[in-house]
Amino acid sequence: MKNVAVLVKKLPTPKSPKKVAITELPGHSIRRLQQIAVSLFMEHTKKHGVTPVQYAALEEIFKSPGLDQRSLATAIRFDTSTIGGVIDRLEKRGLVTRNASPTDRRVRLLELTSEGEHVLAAMQPTVQRAQHAILAPLSETEQVLFIALTKKILAANESLAAVTD
Amino acid sequence: MKNVAVLVKKLPTPKSPKKVAITELPGHSIRRLQQIAVSLFMEHTKKHGVTPVQYAALEEIFKSPGLDQRSLATAIRFDTSTIGGVIDRLEKRGLVTRNASPTDRRVRLLELTSEGEHVLAAMQPTVQRAQHAILAPLSETEQVLFIALTKKILAANESLAAVTD
DNA sequence: TACATATTATCAGCATACGTACAATATATT
DNA sequence: AATATATTGTACGTATGCTGATAATATGTA
Numbered sequence: 001m002k003n004v005a006v007l008v009k010k011l012p013t014p015k016s017p018k019k020v021a022i023t024e025l026p027g028h029s030i031r032r033l034q035q036i037a038v039s040l041f042m043e044h045t046k047k048h049g050v051t052p053v054q055y056a057a058l059e060e061i062f063k064s065p066g067l068d069q070r071s072l073a074t075a076i077r078f079d080t081s082t083i084g085g086v087i088d089r090l091e092k093r094g095l096v097t098r099n100a101s102p103t104d105r106r107v108r109l110l111e112l113t114s115e116g117e118h119v120l121a122a123m124q125p126t127v128q129r130a131q132h133a134i135l136a137p138l139s140e141t142e143q144v145l146f147i148a149l150t151k152k153i154l155a156a157n158e159s160l161a162a163v164t165d
Numbered sequence: 166m167k168n169v170a171v172l173v174k175k176l177p178t179p180k181s182p183k184k185v186a187i188t189e190l191p192g193h194s195i196r197r198l199q200q201i202a203v204s205l206f207m208e209h210t211k212k213h214g215v216t217p218v219q220y221a222a223l224e225e226i227f228k229s230p231g232l233d234q235r236s237l238a239t240a241i242r243f244d245t246s247t248i249g250g251v252i253d254r255l256e257k258r259g260l261v262t263r264n265a266s267p268t269d270r271r272v273r274l275l276e277l278t279s280e281g282e283h284v285l286a287a288m289q290p291t292v293q294r295a296q297h298a299i300l301a302p303l304s305e306t307e308q309v310l311f312i313a314l315t316k317k318i319l320a321a322n323e324s325l326a327a328v329t330d
Numbered sequence: 331t332a333c334a335t336a337t338t339a340t341c342a343g344c345a346t347a348c349g350t351a352c353a354a355t356a357t358a359t360t
Numbered sequence: 361a362a363t364a365t366a367t368t369g370t371a372c373g374t375a376t377g378c379t380g381a382t383a384a385t386a387t388g389t390a
Contacts, residue, residue: 017286019228022221022241025292026299027202029315031217032242034199035347036322037192042348052196053376056187063184070338076187077197079377084340089375106338106385121182127190134191137321138314146314149307150194156302157201200377207378218346235368244348249370254345271355271368327347337386347376356367 037134044130048123049093053078055127057086058120061096061110068107069098095119202299209295213288214258218243220292222251223285226261226275233272234263242327260284 022028041052050058056076061067064075073083087110090096095116101107112120135143187193206217215223221241226232229240238248252275255261260281266272277285300308 015286017224017227017282017289020224020289020292022224026296026312026315027206027217028221028241029312029319030195030198030202030299032319033195033315035242035327036318036325037195038347039325040322041192051375052192056193059182059185059187062182068338076193077200079379080338081340081379082375082377085375104338104386108339117182121180124182124185127185131191134195134318137318142314142317145310146318147191147194149303149311149314150191150198152307153201153299153302153311154194154197157205160201160204203377216345233368244346245369246349246371247345247347250345269356269368273369331390333388333390335386335388338384339382340384341380341382343379345377348374350372352369352371354368354370356365358363358365360361360363 040133041127041130044133045123045126048119048126050119050123053086054090055120055123057083057090058095058112058116061112062117062120065111066109068101068109072110090116205298206292206295209298210288210291213284213291215284215288218251219255220285220288222248222255223260223277223281226277227282227285230276231274233266233274237275238327244327255281 038052041055045055057072057078060072060075064071067075069083069087070080072078073080078086087096087098091098094113097111097113098108099111101109135146138146203217206220210220222237222243225237225240229236232240234248234252235245237243238245243251252261252263256263259278262276262278263273264276266274300311303311
């Protein structure tokens with residue numbers, strides 16, 4: 001009787017692992033999805049030399065000229081410690097300017113240069129095509145469904161990661 | 166008349182960008198999905214100090230002991246130039262061994278240490294919970310649907326990115 | 331006004347990701 | 361055997377992504 005109690009009581013981590021098919025895990029599928037989305041984006045927008053992350057930054061700065069880095073990061077879900085480097089690269093390419101705020105000396109205000117606006121305008125159609133390409137394997141109905149399901153997951157996890165505020 | 170022809174013919178890139186809601190682009194949603202999946206994984210498996218990528222490697226090496234790095238990379242869709250560093254870290258932690266092949270001196274054969282097997286076994290339940298957490302916002306039916314749609318996209322793009330062969 | 335607290339940006343460290351190039355080694359072909 | 365080609369692993373450069381720490385600056389409150 002005592003033996004049984006001991007056996008039942010322990011139940012530690014199983015001695016040997018089970019064989020898990022990585023491919024079947026949602027996490028892995030999502031990682032693959034991301035690899036594919038980035039790959040298609042880069043393929044379609046190759047001639048502009050702008051990454052998906054940089055594109056998102058350009059788009060947001062265009063929508064809200066003069067916003068600060070932190071607000072930008074929050075808006076497009078970058079980590080605040082990443083945003084600096086992204087802006088560095090855009091600034092170096094002359095697509096973005098970063099000026100000290102006259103009212104708050106901590107803040108760097110972001111704006112597109114005319115070159116930045118030009119590049120953004122030029123690449124928008126290619127970005128659209130890339131987005132279509134990602135969902136292309138799905139029917140119209142399936143695409144709507146996929147987007148809805150995705151949004152549902154995102155909505156339930158808004159606070160997770162890259163939301164520094 | 167000529168004016169019209171000229172206008173029609175050119176159609177260059179638009180002068181000024183349109184305002185695009187980044188949040189509405191599939192690429193951005195997928196990026197968010199990935200951030201969330203990783204975040205949930207790390208949260209659930211915190212005590213094991215193993216990343217999603219490292220976990221995939223452990224799982225695959227357990228399934229196919231003695232496989233080489235390149236095969237591993239292909240199996241779990243790592244970039245071949247990334248796999249080395251991942252194995253380095255697992256090796257340094259004593260979870261994996263990397264031995265020269267007796268038949269082919271180019272190859273490094275991978276195997277789990279007993280510690281590696283132990284860690285893998287210990288974390289499998291927590292990984293399961295993390296995977297459930299990712300899809301938790303969806304109903305059972307929706308989860309099945311989401312997985313099916315995702316797989317359809319992946320199947321159509323198997324060759325894209327991180328498939329070095 | 332003086333101090334505690336909050337905010338903005340930056341930096342260091344670690345871990346993917348991918349392109350490109352390259353050395354070592356196998357294998358196929360001539 | 362000698363050469364051409366393919367394969368395995370590594371290294372370097374660039375770009376995220378996140379944690380934790382810190383400096384500079386604001387702001388709220390005693």
